[in-house]
Amino acid sequence: MTATFDKTEPLAFDGPPAAGRELDMEGLSWILFGHAAFQYLNAASELDLFELLYDKPGLNRAEIGAELQLAERATDVLLLGVTSLGMLLQHDGQYHLPAVLRELIPTDDWQRFKDTVAFEQHVVYEGQLDFAESLRTNTNVGLRRIPGTGRDLYHRLTENPHLESVFYRYMRSWSELANQHLVEHLDLGNTKKLLDCGGGDAVNAIALAEANPALDVTVFEIPATKPITEKEIALAGHSDRISVIAGDMFADPFPAGFDCVMFAHQLVIWTLDENTQLLRKAYDALPEGGRVVIFNSMSNDEGDGPVVAALDSVYFAALPAEGGMIYSWAQHERCLRDAGFTSFERISFPTWTPHGVIIATK
Ligand SMILES: C[S@@+](CC[C@H](N)C(=O)[O-])C[C@H]1O[C@@H](n2cnc3c(N)ncnc32)[C@H](O)[C@@H]1O
Incomplete structure (x- = not known):
């Protein structure tokens, strides 16, 4: 099924500047809250929000909340985030996917993308809290966040069956x-x-x-x-x-x-x-x-x-x-x-x- 929303789509995401471009306050604030942007992506992925809008383009706020079985405030938070980040487009109260998601979802790469989101959430996220200390000491301090005694992440996966399955997927x-x-x-x-x-x-x-x-x-x-x-x-x-x-x-x-x-x-x-x-x-x-x-x-x-x-x-x-x-x-x-x-x-x-x-x- 393809969505029919083809109005000129606003360019919501400029993102933080790449090398060689001058950083402005907006770019700096994107970086400041980058971890929160990822949490909107992860929540939308876990809740299958994008699949819902792929199957039923044009749903309104109340319909999305009902489909996802979310309370009104929770729906407001989720839609505020994913819309402001450009992961959904809103027009006259109806929500649609941007082209990048409309094109990705029907392909095999969509599940691959979601598997990557889950890995970032469950394996990567916590260990990154020790990034500065890892730089300071030139070693992987974040491994302490993974329970077990194995000498590296790979030797600890078997001690953490959920992480092991998320990792190999x-x-x-x-x-x-x-x-x-x-x-x-x-x-x-x-x-x-x-x-x-x-x-x-x-x-x-x-x-x-x-x-x-x-x-x-x-x-x-x-x-x-x-x-x-x-x-x-x-x-x-x-x-x-x-x-x-x-x-x-x-x-x-x-x-x-x-x-x-x-x-x-x-x-x-x-x-x-x-x-x-x-x-x-x-x-x-x-x-x-x-x-x-x-x-x-x-x-x-x-x-x-x-x-x-x-x-x-x-x-x-x-x-x-x-x-x-x-x-x-x-x-x-x-x-x-x-x-x-x-x-x-x-x-x-x-x-x-x-x-x-x-x-x-x-
Ligand atoms: C990042 S994964 C890459 C897996 C695979 N090559 C791929 O591209 O999908 C690294 C792999 O190296 C294995 N590995 C780590 N240390 C190893 C060692 N000392 N000897 C053999 N394999 C090791 C891990 O168990 C893990 O499966």
């Missing part, structure tokens, strides 16, 4: 928002065996295996995650071509016999020294002509954007492990050089997420 969705471009740009025609280091629930291993019928993939994961990975591989029907090794990619040797080693959403977690160490292990394990693939978000070499890379870096600085961020292309390339690689190419993807890939050849 998000991780699958975040990968799927960009991995069709990975499949498109990574030519695996001559590759026989790919090692997916820290491959999560195998979302990228499955996408690459499906696009390359002659390819075998091994996912290298921590023991606690292995059952999740194996379940998703079996559900996708690929247990014959995708296997899982449980281990620690820092402490254990890399298995031999692979002509491609992939780090997907991996080298954003660790320090640059740790990244170089991982890339050196990959270099040593690869044959001449073998390749390393770095697939994740990238910041620009000037160190001033894009803004999503900057905002996502708060999480990586404050929460999962001692030190990470959305590094620049040049920083990854420096690690590759230090690990022994001399030849690499960078490909940035045409997505709203700042994803890209670096492919290095030994």
Whole structure:
């Protein structure tokens, strides 16, 4: 179903200025209350407000309150926020979706977007309270907000089943928002065996295996995650071509016999020294002509954007492990050089997420 509201839509969101634009008081106030703007998005997402307006465009305030079973004041708060932020448009008392939501909701990316909202709310939000202290001490102070004894977020997920399911649902969705471009740009025609280091629930291993019928993939994961990975591989029907090794990619040797080693959403977690160490292990394990693939978000070499890379870096600085961020292309390339690689190419993807890939050849 498509909405029929096609009046000229007011440009509600100018947003905080990007690098190079002069910040004014309005932009500064957007940043001041940025956390509250996110809470309106999260509430609308949890209450399925946008789906309601997609199915029934033009509802009025009372009808929305009744459909969502919200009290009058609660409806007033919610509509004040989502309308002033541009997430809904109001005309003569009737509410409609802006074009960006009308176009997104009928696609598979809508659930992926909502999974990302849930991850920001349930996993990321609290740990960010320790961002300043994490900068001061150059370590992930926010991990103290996640109950458990594991040495990093990943080793604590199994101690927090709700967080674990929110995390892996998000991780699958975040990968799927960009991995069709990975499949498109990574030519695996001559590759026989790919090692997916820290491959999560195998979302990228499955996408690459499906696009390359002659390819075998091994996912290298921590023991606690292995059952999740194996379940998703079996559900996708690929247990014959995708296997899982449980281990620690820092402490254990890399298995031999692979002509491609992939780090997907991996080298954003660790320090640059740790990244170089991982890339050196990959270099040593690869044959001449073998390749390393770095697939994740990238910041620009000037160190001033894009803004999503900057905002996502708060999480990586404050929460999962001692030190990470959305590094620049040049920083990854420096690690590759230090690990022994001399030849690499960078490909940035045409997505709203700042994803890209670096492919290095030994
Ligand atoms: C950010 S997730 C990325 C998952 C997947 N590559 C993706 O792109 O969807 C990082 C993954 O690395 C795994 N991991 C963390 N430390 C690890 C280690 N020392 N050895 C192996 N895997 C590890 C985590 O369990 C987690 O599944």
